[in-house]
Amino acid sequence: MPKILLVDDSKTTRAIIAKALRAYDCEILEAPNGADALTLAAESLPDFILLDVTMPVMDGIETLRRLKATESAVKDIPVMMLTANSSPEEIALITELGARDYMTKAYKADTVVDRVKAILPLVQKS
Amino acid sequence: MAHVAGISIKDSVISAVTEAFDTMVSLPIRERDKGETGSFIGPERLVGTVGFAGQLQGLLCLHFSPPFAQEITATMLGMEVADVEEFEDINDAIGELTNIIAGDLKTRFSRPGFPCSLSIPSITRGTRVEIESVSGAERYCFFLSAGNNPLLVELYIRSTST
Structure with a gap:
């Protein structure tokens, strides 16, 4: 069962995406900020990370930087960034830091699932 | 100002609000006749606000009646309206919707050379x-x-570019 770590300070966004992903045979882990996400990623080694950019405590850019700087298997986990701000500078930075993909808010949850499936095979529950 | 580097503020706001409401809560947006800001929503209201800082400074404010904010929250969370009881849930949903619209506006305004942060x-x-x-x-x-x-949308904006 694929394990997906969903990191967003918005409970609403986490609920929307988690609900869509649960239609597939995967386990959802949730974190409200980057600091909690780093701990959860190290403990649980998820197969995929969905990471919001703008968050309190530790934002998504710094979280991505730290994920990719680890010496453990965590650095190889594919990360897709979620952002309400798709400036060319931010997208360039996200790409340079090693994110596999990004999505600009607003988006439908099904679109997020489709983009995850392009990187991580998911099987829909029957 | 009416335009930011040739981009219509009105068109940008209407487009950003329309796209966000269509995608997140499947509600169509249409313009209504001008009214008084005090009576348009009713006396009791909930306002989601996001600030802009940088070469473009200001505030985006979305005004909702409390029942409408509750309805939006229910739709976004996939719940029944009657089951939405927590202020925290409503604040989070309205905050996220406001954030999405502000992010869209920031992207639209940044392109013509007005970089800003939210x-x-x-x-x-x-x-x-x-x-x-x-x-x-x-x-x-x-x-x-x-x-x-x-739905009342207010945008306060000023440019610091010369």
């Missing part, structure tokens, strides 16, 4: 809520309907 969203609740303009900012007010619900 604040985190904040929520104000109360009766007779009035937003005062910051010094030198121009105020744009849009009287809209989202489905059958009144």
